[in-house]
Amino acid sequence: MRIVLATDAWEPQVNGVVRTLTRTVAECRDMGHEVEVIEPSLFKTIPCPTYPEIRLALGAEEEIREMLRAFEPEAVHIATEGPIGIATRRICVEWKLPFTTSYHTKFPEYVSARFPIPVQVGYAYMKWFHKPSGRLMVATPTLRDELVEHGFKNVSPWSRGVDTEVFRPDLEPIYDEMGAKDWPRPFFLNVGRVAVEKNIEAFLELDLPGTKIIVGDGPARAELQEKYSEAKFLGARFGGELARCFRDADVFVFPSWTDTFGLVILEAMAAGTPVAAYPAHGPIDIIPGSGAGVIDDDLKTACLKCLDLDRGTVRAYAEKFSWRASAEQFVENLQPYPEPERGRFWRRLRRIARIRKRAAA
Template identity: 45%
Template sequence: MKIVIVSDAWHPQINGVVRVLEITRRELSALGHEVCLITPDQFKQVPLPTYPDIKLALFPYRKLSKLLTELNPDALHVMTEGPLGWAARKYCRLNNRRFTSSWLSKFPEYAAMRTGLPVGWLNNYLITFHDQAAHTMVTTDTMMETARSIGIRPVVRWQRGVELSRFRPIPSTVFDHLPKPVMLYVGRIAPEKNLPAFLKLDLPGTKVLVGDGPELASLSKRFPDAVFAGPKTGDDLIEAYCGANVMVFPSKTDTFGLVNLEAMACGVPVAAYPVTGPKDIIGDAPVGATHENLAVAIQRALTMKSKDCIAHAKTFSWERATDDFINNLVSFSAERPRRVKEVVTSSVHTDRT
């Protein structure tokens, strides 16, 4: 099956959407599907206001329309609600083609933080974007309930996984020189991540933040006792996880949080607020703690055992996540539904060993 995925998020960004795209493309290709990505680097770009490190496609419709016509995919999935996402939606509307979409972030909440626009107005933006999709994919049951409550329908589940071959316990001395416990944050240094709530806590040990973003300079000045380690990838990132005692996830606007699974796979428990994402990942397992008082969550998480975290992370498979994605494409194509259904059925039952 030829699958086209349109996304406003791509390299050089380092975030969950980019990781999902990379892994999903790899898994789909391993199953024999042809996967084509349409991303901002293929267009003229403009910096995102308030976040210049993120580049958005500028007036992409004409070129995107040409690309989609030439590719003529069996299935089209739109990952994001940015300029490329809207251009793809317009193309499908004008050409009577169906598509699936994803709702990957609590966009209204953090857009309201940055712009001052009402959350209700931004919810309408989301509803309008997704109303033409055959269905909208979300990461968790909680997100399904949230989507339905604001009027995004129909919604289906597309779960997430963790690369267990990469994220695993390894010896690490990277933070041995720091006072313990080491409380690690991994992600963007940006307003929507609610980092001051973590950095203001009066707790023994060291707060370490791995990542980059528009608030890096201001937060490093406000909180000089914290260690801002910059962005890390590959083995450096794994060593950072394995050198920590607890992973702290203060965001209240993320819908999942791949970094939480990565930390658990390295044997590190997670502390977070009881919000969508962390509470779905942790559940009732002894692998972390959620609490309205983040300090309480951190103290409880520090009592969790590494072996339990690793075992829990192993229940999140990218193979199963990819099966979710393929199954969700069944209702995509009005032009050739039989072919899509036959290919999807065959792929889902392929022996991957």
């Protein structure tokens, strides 16, 4: 198939959404599909308020129209609810072109944590955005059930994967290279964006033995680093260094209540490191019964119980998740036009475009 992926989240952003989308595109191309990615670097952008490393596209709609006409996709997937997603949605609705969407971030809760905007307002917007979608893809059953309760329709599963070649237990330790000879063990690690919606302060407040380690960067880092000077803030790490950070930890701590999955959970498990978390979306679907982590309303209890888990069992559980299976599920969820209708649609659209150009001239 020729697939268009429209997204406001793309490289060089570093987060779980971008990792999911880039890996999905790579797997789809390996399976023989053609994928056109409509993403912010193709347009003029401005920094996102309160989050300048995220760029928001401006005035992209006409360019997106031309990209769709030129590519003639058989399926369109809109991954985010930002400017590119809104513009692509508007075009698809206008042209009566089928499309699918996905729900990667608990946007209402995310916005409410940063601005005085009620969560209900956020959900009203999200329901409006996803209503015309043929399928709304979500990562976990718990999130699916919650969205259905909020009145969302056509909700379908789209799970996630992990690269078990990159994240694995046999990597060399790393923290000694960063001065850890004087750090008491056990090492409790958190990896991700250092921002208010990630609830990292709940982890830093815990009375735990050993050393708390934060890998990542973000708008809340300076404040938290000053307030919790005993914790080790190592900044953003990538590739092999990041994988070694996971491997060298004793417990990975995931305190977020707003993530919809949490790829870092699987990355930690693939390195053999058990995961402690609250019973939130993602952890509650991944961890119970796995032997690879503990969820508890008391995060300290979950952390301490993880110290007794077998790292071999943790790794074995992560091996059940693959990016190829995730991409295959994504493709199955797409809503392509039937072949005869598709040909007529694009011929009609080209004809209308030619008439409009002649009229404008």
